Amino acid sequence: MNEHQQILDPTASPAGDGVENAPVQARRSLRRIQIATLLGVLGPGLIAGLSDDDPAGITTYSVLGTKYGYQLLWVLTISTAALVLFQSLGARIGVVTGQGLAGLIRQKFGAWSAVVAILALLLANIGTTAAEFAGIAAGFELFGISRHFSVPVTAVLVSMLVLRGGFKGIERILLVLSAIFICYVAAGVLAHPDWGAAFKGLIVPTMPVTRDAVVIATATLGTTLAPWGLAFIQSYAVDKRLTTKSLPYLRIDVITGALLTGVIGFFVVVSCAATLHAKGLSINDAADAAAALEPLAGTLAKDLFAIGLIGAALLAASILPLSTAYSVSDLTGSPAALDDDLRSAPLFYGTFALVTVVGVALVLIPGAPLVAILVLTQVLNAVLLLPLLWFMYGIARDRELMGAYVAGRRIASAYLVAIAIIAICILSLGYLSLRP
Amino acid sequence: MLLRQSVNSSLFSVAGLIGAPVQDPQERDIGRVVDVVVRWDRGVYPQVSGLIIRIGFRRSFVHVEDVADIARRSVQLGSTKVDLSDFERREGEQLLHKDVIDHQLLDVDGARVVRAADLYLAHVGSRYWVVGVDVSFVSFLRRLLPAGMRSRATAERVLDFASIQPFGSPGAPVLLRRPHRGLQRLRPADLADLLEDLGRPERRELLSMLPPESAADVLEEMEPDHVRLLLGDVPLGQAAALVAMMEPDEAVDALRDLSAADRTDLLAQVPDARAAELRTLLEFPEGVAGGIMTTRIVVLSTHETIRDALDKVRAQRRESDVDGLVVIDEDGRLVDDLSLADLIDNEPDTSVGDVIGPPYPGTVRPDAELDEVVEQLIGNRGSSLVVVDGEHRPIGRILADDVVDALLDSDTERRWPWQLRGPVS
Numbered sequence: 001m002n003e004h005q006q007i008l009d010p011t012a013s014p015a016g017d018g019v020e021n022a023p024v025q026a027r028r029s030l031r032r033i034q035i036a037t038l039l040g041v042l043g044p045g046l047i048a049g050l051s052d053d054d055p056a057g058i059t060t061y062s063v064l065g066t067k068y069g070y071q072l073l074w075v076l077t078i079s080t081a082a083l084v085l086f087q088s089l090g091a092r093i094g095v096v097t098g099q100g101l102a103g104l105i106r107q108k109f110g111a112w113s114a115v116v117a118i119l120a121l122l123l124a125n126i127g128t129t130a131a132e133f134a135g136i137a138a139g140f141e142l143f144g145i146s147r148h149f150s151v152p153v154t155a156v157l158v159s160m161l162v163l164r165g166g167f168k169g170i171e172r173i174l175l176v177l178s179a180i181f182i183c184y185v186a187a188g189v190l191a192h193p194d195w196g197a198a199f200k201g202l203i204v205p206t207m208p209v210t211r212d213a214v215v216i217a218t219a220t221l222g223t224t225l226a227p228w229g230l231a232f233i234q235s236y237a238v239d240k241r242l243t244t245k246s247l248p249y250l251r252i253d254v255i256t257g258a259l260l261t262g263v264i265g266f267f268v269v270v271s272c273a274a275t276l277h278a279k280g281l282s283i284n285d286a287a288d289a290a291a292a293l294e295p296l297a298g299t300l301a302k303d304l305f306a307i308g309l310i311g312a313a314l315l316a317a318s319i320l321p322l323s324t325a326y327s328v329s330d331l332t333g334s335p336a337a338l339d340d341d342l343r344s345a346p347l348f349y350g351t352f353a354l355v356t357v358v359g360v361a362l363v364l365i366p367g368a369p370l371v372a373i374l375v376l377t378q379v380l381n382a383v384l385l386l387p388l389l390w391f392m393y394g395i396a397r398d399r400e401l402m403g404a405y406v407a408g409r410r411i412a413s414a415y416l417v418a419i420a421i422i423a424i425c426i427l428s429l430g431y432l433s434l435r436p
Numbered sequence: 437m438l439l440r441q442s443v444n445s446s447l448f449s450v451a452g453l454i455g456a457p458v459q460d461p462q463e464r465d466i467g468r469v470v471d472v473v474v475r476w477d478r479g480v481y482p483q484v485s486g487l488i489i490r491i492g493f494r495r496s497f498v499h500v501e502d503v504a505d506i507a508r509r510s511v512q513l514g515s516t517k518v519d520l521s522d523f524e525r526r527e528g529e530q531l532l533h534k535d536v537i538d539h540q541l542l543d544v545d546g547a548r549v550v551r552a553a554d555l556y557l558a559h560v561g562s563r564y565w566v567v568g569v570d571v572s573f574v575s576f577l578r579r580l581l582p583a584g585m586r587s588r589a590t591a592e593r594v595l596d597f598a599s600i601q602p603f604g605s606p607g608a609p610v611l612l613r614r615p616h617r618g619l620q621r622l623r624p625a626d627l628a629d630l631l632e633d634l635g636r637p638e639r640r641e642l643l644s645m646l647p648p649e650s651a652a653d654v655l656e657e658m659e660p661d662h663v664r665l666l667l668g669d670v671p672l673g674q675a676a677a678l679v680a681m682m683e684p685d686e687a688v689d690a691l692r693d694l695s696a697a698d699r700t701d702l703l704a705q706v707p708d709a710r711a712a713e714l715r716t717l718l719e720f721p722e723g724v725a726g727g728i729m730t731t732r733i734v735v736l737s738t739h740e741t742i743r744d745a746l747d748k749v750r751a752q753r754r755e756s757d758v759d760g761l762v763v764i765d766e767d768g769r770l771v772d773d774l775s776l777a778d779l780i781d782n783e784p785d786t787s788v789g790d791v792i793g794p795p796y797p798g799t800v801r802p803d804a805e806l807d808e809v810v811e812q813l814i815g816n817r818g819s820s821l822v823v824v825d826g827e828h829r830p831i832g833r834i835l836a837d838d839v840v841d842a843l844l845d846s847d848t849e850r851r852w853p854w855q856l857r858g859p860v861s
Contacts, residue, residue, distance in 0.1 A: 098636030099540075103551065107538045111451075111579040114538075241632065241662050243669040245698075332573045333540075333551025403637075 044236040045250060047315065048087060048229045049257025050181060053264050054316035055135025055286055055309055056128065056378060057223040058184075061265045062289035064216050065272030066282060068208075070194070070201030073269055075217045077202050079224035080262030082418040086389060087254045089407075089415070090230045093395055094237030095247055096405045100330035101231045105391050108398065117391065118331045120384045122351070125228050125324040127377025129359030132320065134370060135313035137363055138287035142306040148364065155360045158318050159352075180311030181264045183304035187293065188267030190301045193274035202266070211432040218425040222382030224261065225422075230388060232323040235330070244405065271301070284371075317359075325351040382426060389419050447556040447568065448506055450532050451579045458489045458511045461504070467491035469511055472532040472557070473523075474566055480598040484557060484564035487511065488523050488531070497523040506557070506564060532566070536602060540638050541569060544618035545599035547626040549633040554579070556594065568594040601645075603638045619645060628657035631666070640670060652681035655690070663690035668698060676705030679714070683756060685730045685838055688717040692727075717832075725809050726802030728842050729823045729832030734761045738771065738789035742782050749776070759820040762830040763792055769828045773797040775818060799824045802831065806842055809834060 053061075064072050090101070097104060106114035136154050137147035161173065207213055233254065242250060272289055275296035276282075283289050286309050294302035329348040342349050362368050393415045396407040407415065450472055458467045467489040474482040486499045489511075504514035530536060532555055543550045553576035556568040572593040601616040619627070627646070631639050631654065643651055643666070655663050655678055667675040667690060679687045679702060691699055691714060699718075703711045713731050720726025732755065734748050745761055752758050761774045772792035782791055798812040799822050813821045813836065823832040 096636065098634065098639060103540075103635075106551070110538070111576060115577070115580060241665050243636070243665045245665070245668040332576070333553070333571065 044233060044240075045087060045091065045252075045254030046257040046260070047319065048233045048236070049083065049254070049259075049261040050264070051312070051316040051319055052083065052224055052226050052229050052261050053181060053184075053268075053312050054128070054132055054223075054226075055138070055313045056131045056374065057226075057265065058135075058268055058286040058309055058312060059289075060216065060219045060223045060378070061268040062272045062276075062283060062286050064220055065269035066276040066289065067216065068213065069273040069277040070197045070270070071206060071208075072213070072217060072220075073198060073201035073266065074203060074205040075220045076224070076262060076265050076269065078421065079221050080258060080265070082221070082421075083225050083258040083261060084255055085414060085418055086225060086230055086392065087233055087258050088251055089392055089396055090234040091237050091250050091254050092247065092405060093392065093402070094234035095242050095244055095250065096402050097395075098238055098241070100235045100238050100326060101388075101392075102327045102330040103333070104395055104401070106331060106333075108395060108401070109391060113387070113391065114331055117384070117387055118327055120380065121227055121231065121327055121388075122324060122355075124377055124380045124384055125320050126355050126358050127373055127380065128226070128228065129317060129320045129355050130362035130370065131374050131377060132313045132317040133359050133363040134374065135286065135309055136317070138285065139290075139306050139310035139313065142287060142290055142302070142309075151360055151363055154314065154317070155356055158314065159321070159356055162318055162322055163352075180308055181260070183308035183311070184264050184267045184271070187301045187304045187308070188271040188274075190298060190304075191271040191274040191293070191296070193270040198266075198270050198273070211429075214425065214429050214432055218382050218422075218429045219378050221422055221425055222378055222385060224265065225385060227381055227384045227388050228320060228323050230392070231327050232319055235323065235326045239326075271305070320359075321352045321355040324355045325349070382422070385422055386419070386426065389415070389422070393419065447558060448508060448564075450555040450557060450566075451537060451553075452508065453506070453511070453557075454533050456509050456511060458487070458498075458513060460513050460516050462516075463512075466513075467496075470495055471534055473497065473525075473529050474532060475529055476602075481565040481567055482530070482597070484566070485529065495523050500564065506559070530602070540603065540635055542601035542603075542616070542630060542634075542642065543571070543595055543599060544601050544616045544622070546595070547622055547630065549630060550595070555597075566597050568597055569600055570594050601642075603641050620650070624650070624653040625657045627654040631658065632662065636669070639666070643670060644674070648677050649681050652678050656682055656686040660686075660689035661693065664693045667702065668694070672701060672705055676702055679703075680706045680710045683730060684710075684713055684717055684732065685728055688714055688727070689722075691718060692722060720802050723806060723842065724802065725800045725804040725821075725823050725834060726832070728809075728838045729802070729834045730756065730838075731832045732756045733822075733830060733833050734758055735830065736761050736763045736774070736788050738763060738765065738787070738792065740788050741784065742779055742786045742788065742791070743784040745774070745779055745788060746784070749779070757835070759833065759835055760818070760822075762822055762833075763788055764830065767827075770799065770822060770824050770830045771796075773816075773818075773822050797822060799828075799830075800834075801826070806839075809839060810843070813839060 061076070064075070093104070094100070099107070102114060102118050105117055133151050133155065137151050140150035141147060207217070237250065271293065272283075276289065276292050279296065281292055283292055287306075290302050290305035290309065293305055325348045328351045329345065332347060362370060362373060393407075393412070395401055396415065397412055399406045453469050453472065456469045457465045458469060460466050469487055470490045471488040472484055473486045473488060475485040476482050484500050486497050487503065488495055489498055490496075498513065502513055502515045502517075503511060505512040525531070537552050537555060539552060541550050541552055542548075550569070550571040552569045553572060554570040555566055556570065557564045558567040570593065575593075599616075599618065601619065622630075627642075627650075631642060634642060643654075646654065655666070658666070663686075667678065670678075679691065682690075691702070694702065703714060706714065717726065717729075717731060732752065734745075734752050736745050736748070749758050749761065758776070760776070761779075762770055763772045763774060765771050774788070774791065778791055797818070798815045800809055800812050802823055802825070804812075804823075809821060813834070819836045821834045822830050823834060825831050
C-alpha cells in the first residue's frame with residue numbers, strides 16, 4: 001500500500017500544511033474582499049461625474065470664468081449640489097428597481113412620455129457626442145495634429161475598446177484617463193488666482209441681470225447635470241445587478257465623482273478668471289481658452305489645458321454611444337447589453353453606430369454648422385433636464401416602485417428646489433431671449 | 437391576410453379602449469374608460485371582471501355584467517345604475533393599463549422577458565378574456581397615434597396569453613396566482629437568463645415561484661457575482677435554503693465574495709453538516725483545486741463489493757452527480773479511483789479490492805493551480821480528478837465541467853463581441 005502511496009503522490013509532505021495556514025488565509029481574503037467590494041462599485045459614479053467635465057463643460061466653465069471672473073462661481077456650487085443629489089438618486093433608482101430609466105418612464109408615465117424623452121435624449125446625445133469629437137479635434141489641433149486624422153482614429157479606437165473590452169475593460173482605462181483632470185488643477189494653480197475672491201464667489205450669489213449671464217448660468221447647470229450622465233449611472237447599476245447592499249459603496253462613489261466634477265470646474269473657472277478675465281479677453285471655446293492661456297500662464301498651462309480637454313472628450317465619447325444605445329433598447333422592452341451579439345440586439349448596436357458615426361460626421365463634414373449644433377445641444381440638454389428630473393422625482397416618490405427606499409419628504413423637497421431652480425433658469429432664458 | 441384582418445377585427449386593443457367614451461343605455465356619454473380590471477382565476481386566460489370609468493372626478497367600478505357591449509372605440513352600459521363609490525382593488529385583481537401594459541412580463545414559451553405594448557381582449561361566450569399580449573415595438577409606437585387609429589389592433593407579434601407569466605402588482609399578494617406550469621420545463625440556464633433580465637422585484641418574485649431545488653439549479657447557472665448579489669437580496673431564510681441546495685462548489689463561489697458578517701449570518705441558517713462542508717471549502721482560495729472541487733465524494737473500502745458500491749452511488753445520486761468512486765485503505769488513504777464503467781464491467785459480488793489496479797490515477801492537492809489540474813485531468817483521460825490532502829486522503833473531486841468554467845472565467849474578458857455566444861436556440 002505504501003508503494004502505491006509513493007506512486008500516487010510523489011510530492012507527499014508532512015501532515016497538515018494546508019490546514020494550518022487556513023485561518024490566516026481566511027482573514028487575509030476577508031480584508032481583500034471588502035476592498036474588492038468597494039473597488040467593484042467604485043468607478044461608475046466617478047466616471048459619470050467626471051465625464052460631465054467634457055469639452056462642452058470645460059467650454060462653459062471657461063466662458064463663465066472669462067466673462068464674469070469669480071462672480072458666478074456660486075452657480076457651480078449649486079450645480080454640484082444638484083449633481084450630487086440626482087446622481088445618487090439615479091443610482092438608487094437603478095439599484096432598487098433593477099430597471100433602466102427609459103423602461104421605468106414607459107412603465108410609470110406611459111408611451112408618450114417615454115418616446116418623447118428618449119427621442120430628445122437621442123438627439124441631445126448625438127449632439128453631445130459631436131461636441132466631444134469637436135473637443136478631441138480642437139485639443140489635438142493645439143498640438144498641430146489634423147482633425148481628419150485624430151477624430152476618425154479616436155472614434156475607431158474608442159468604439160473598439162468599448163465593444164471589445166466590455167465596460168469592465170474600458171472602465172480601468174477611463175479611470176486612469178480621468179487622472180488627466182489633475183491638469184486643470186495644475187493649470188488653475190499656475191494661473192495664480194485671487195483665492196479670496198474665488199471663495200467669496202463660490203458662496204455669495206450675485207449676478208448681472210443680462211441675457212448672457214442667464215445663458216451661461218443655465219448652460220452651467222445643464223452641462224454639469226447632463227441628462228445622459230443620469231441615464232448612464234442608472235443603467236450601470238442595473239447592468240451590474242447591484243442590489244441595495246452595494247448602495248452605500250455606490251453612494252460614496254457617486255458623491256466623490258460629483259464633488260470632483262465641481263472641484264475641477266472650479267479650477268477651470270479660476271484659471272480663466274485669473275488670466276483671461278483679468279486682461280479683459282474673450283473666448284468662444286475651450287481651445288481658445290487653452291491658446292489664450294499660453295502668453296499669460298505659460299506653455300505648460302496651455303498644454304495641460306489641452307491635454308485635459310482631450311482626456312475629458314475621450315472619457316465622454318466612450319460612454320455616450322453606449323449609454324444612448326442602452327436607453328433606446330431599454331425603451332423597446334428588451335434592454336440589450338454588451339454581451340449580446342449583433343444579431344440579437346440590432347437596435348442596440350445600430351444606435352451605438354448611429355451616435356458615433358453622426359457625431360464624427362458633424363465634426364468632419366466641411367461646412368457643417370457645428371457651432372449652431374453645439375449650442376442647440378446645450379439648450380436641448382438643459383430643457384431635457386426638466387422632464388427627466390421630474391420623472392426621476394416621480395419615480396423616487398413612488399412607494400410601489402421604491403418600497404422602503406422611497407424618497408422621504410425632506411429629500412423630496414430638495415429635489416423640488418433643484419428642479420425649481422433649473423425651471424427658473426430656463427424660463428428666464430426663454431423670456432430674455434424672446435424679449436425684443 | 438384575411439385571417440389576420442378577421443383576427444384583428446375581433447380583438448379589442450386595451451390600449452385603444454383606454455379613454456374611450458362610456459355610454460348609458462340611452463346612448464348618452466356618461467364617462468370615459470380609465471382601466472380594465474381582470475381577475476386571475478384558475479384558468480390560463482384572465483377574465484375581465486369590470487371596468488374603471490371616470491365620471492366627473494370620480495373613478496367608479498362597473499361590473500362586467502352591467503356592460504352591454506364593448507366596441508372598439510366605445511363602451512355601452514346595459515344598466516343606468518352605476519355604483520358611484522370609488523374603486524378599490526380586491527384580492528386577485530389587476531388593472532390592465534396600470535399594472536400590466538408597459539410592465540415586464542415573462543414569456544414562458546419563448547423563455548424571455550418582454551414588455552407588454554398592448555393587450556388584446558376577445559369576446560367569447562358571454563365573457564371577455566385577455567387572450568394575447570402584443571410585444572412589438574410597432575404596436576408600442578401605434579399608441580402614440582390619435583385615438584381613432586390607436587384602437588385598431590395590429591397583431592404583429594402577439595403572444596398567446598397562455599404562455600405568459602405576469603407578475604404581481606407591487607403590494608398585491610404574489611402567491612395568489614399559481615406559477616406557470618411551463619416554468620418547470622425551462623432549462624436552468626434559460627431561467628438564469630430570465631432572472632438576469634428582470635427588474636428587481638420581478639426577479640425576487642420569479643425566484644419565489646420556483647421550487648427551492650430548481651431555484652438552486654438556476655443559481656448554479658448564474659455568474660457567482662450575480663448569485664452573491666441575489667443572495668443578499670432575498671430573505672435570509674430563503675438564501676440559506678438556496679445555498680444548502682446548491683452544489684457545494686458553486687455555493688462557495690458565491691459565498692466567497694459575501695462580506696464576512698453576511699456570510700456568517702447566512703451559514704448560521706444552513707443545516708450544520710452542510711455549513712461545515714461549505715466552511716471547509718471556503719478556506720481554499722479561488723482559482724486553485726480546492727476552490728473548484730466538490731466535497732461530495734463516494735468512498736469505498738477495498739473489502740466492499742461492487743453491489744455496495746452501486747448502492748452508495750444510488751444514494752448519492754439523490755443529492756448530486758456522481759462521476760466516480762474513491763477507494764481507500766484502512767488508514768483512509770486513496771488507493772484508486774473507480775469510474776461508473778468499472779462498476780458495470782464487473783459482477784455485483786466482486787470485491788472492490790479485486791477491481792482496483794494500475795494505472796493509478798493522478799491526483800492534485802487542494803492548493804494546486806489550475807494549470808496542474810488541467811494537466812492531471814488530461815493525463816487521467818477521465819472526466820474528473822480526485823483531490824487529496826497532505827496525508828493522501830481524498831477530500832474532494834473536481835469535475836471536468838467545473839474546470840471548463842474556471843478556464844472560461846479566466847478568459848471571457850478578452851473576447852470580441854461577435855465571438856460571444858448568442859442565445860442558444
